Amino acid sequence: MDRHEFKKRVIEYAHTIGIDDIGFTTAEPFTEFKAKLIDYYKNGYESGFETGTIEERTNPKASLANAKSIVSIAVGYPNKLRNAPKSKQGERRGIFARASWGMDYHTLLRTRLEKLEAFIRELDPSIDCKSMVDTGVLSDREVARRSGLGFSGKNGFIINPKLGTYSYLGEMIVSYPFPADEELLDSCGDCNICVDRCPTGALVGNGQVDSKKCISFLTQTKGFMPMEYRSKIGNRLYGCDTCQQVCPRNKGINTEHHEDIVLEPEILKPELTSLLQISNREFNKTYGHLAGVWRGKKPIQRNAIIALAHFKETAAIDILKQVAETDVRPVIKGTAYWAIGQISGDEALDYIYERYGIETDDDVKKEMLMGIQEAS
Known part of the structure; x- marks a missing residue:
């Protein structure tokens, strides 16, 4: 099958295994992001939790030498906690952020990516794949942005048209040249x-x-x-x-x-x-x-x-x-x-x-x- 038919079948399968949105980009270096990353470290904004060098974080081929494309996935998560217990005097309660509601999202995304990898290899066993979720060297958000899954908001989150900012992101570097999607041209405008x-x-x-x-x-x-x-x-x-x-x-x-x-x-x-x-x-x-x-x-x-x-x-x-x-x-x-x-x-x-x-x-x-x- 040709590249477009291959991509279509991957997208269709992705939606059957709990992936809400999927995008594709090339494995070319993230040159614009590299400049931002250099500025990020220069200003001392880093948390210390980041993984990898600037080169590793911006060059997909440092992770997979024969990389041709990156497949980016998004899985939406809930932001409303129904039947939540009340915090009251004598019984005060704390709260976990919404990204931590339910199963650890690393596990949740890895399960979906493993299924997607298996499907891709079933179609073409010669394809090499390397998946990452949060703890990988690539920036999940930058990959998602370049893959057309959303635009980068002023809060640093990827804003997806269907999921908003409430989505888990992960990606898979592959040795197959999937047709790339266009970036989403949108912005926060004057909203601050x-x-x-x-x-x-x-x-x-x-x-x-x-x-x-x-x-x-x-x-x-x-x-x-x-x-x-x-x-x-x-x-x-x-x-x-x-x-x-x-x-x-x-x-x-x-x-x-x-x-x-x-x-x-x-x-x-x-x-x-x-x-x-x-x-x-x-x-x-x-x-x-x-x-x-x-x-x-x-x-x-x-x-x-x-x-x-x-x-x-x-x-x-x-x-x-x-x-x-x-x-x-x-x-x-x-x-x-x-x-x-x-x-x-x-x-x-x-x-x-x-x-x-x-x-x-x-x-x-x-x-x-x-x-x-x-x-x-």
Whole structure:
């Protein structure tokens, strides 16, 4: 069959295995993106989670020497959590970002890409394929943009006409010359809502994100949360959806037809104090399937403590004291002391000063003092 018929059959099959949109581009280097990437690193916007060198990230043939094309896929995910439990006094709850709802999207996309690879090889066994999902060296968003799946918004997301920004992206480098799709010529125009509404000013305005200011990045770090951002975290346990929630292009969009994206309201919006008392085994059993726990339990627990301080949850004081006095991890211990000061204010002075003479870690002691100083 010719290239166009081959492409048509791949597209038809893709839609039968849960791929909502599919696009094709060449395996030529991403020269424009390379310039942006150089600027990105020059400005210090990187998170540290990036994989590969600039050359590897912009040259598909560095990943597959005989690459001819790249197949980009998009799978929409839900953005509304029906029957979500209410967060109320005495039972405050946190929230996982929408990209972490349901099965870990790495697993979900890999399953679809593996099926697509098998189908392509069935049609032509000589074709080499190399799939990537998020952790690969190529930029999923830049590949999707050049493949015609959407345009790059000011919030850095790919805005797809059917899925908005709420889609998982993955790609497959192949040694077959599929006809390339045209890029989608669209833009945010004068709209600047996401930039204006970003809680920490992380959006630069040209589609780039200063990762070190981005709440999504901050919630995934393992150390002490920088003080200037704690008041911005709210009840977020992992990620941030603000720049997607305010985007007008997402109005009326909510992808709910995928049977393997199962929403669990009690898990996605968990009670905060229960997270502070959970064992490693129970945590992994309950939350291990979520993409949002890839960094482990510690960041989630730290964020839960910050959320309790955000809510001024007095009912959590006894549990926070238990955590502060018994947890061996300085980040968790110190953040708990800080939260006690934030919640109780002057009433925490005697307790903090008494415990100050007992604690030995300098970072923990610093947190203790900052908690009561900020609250007074």
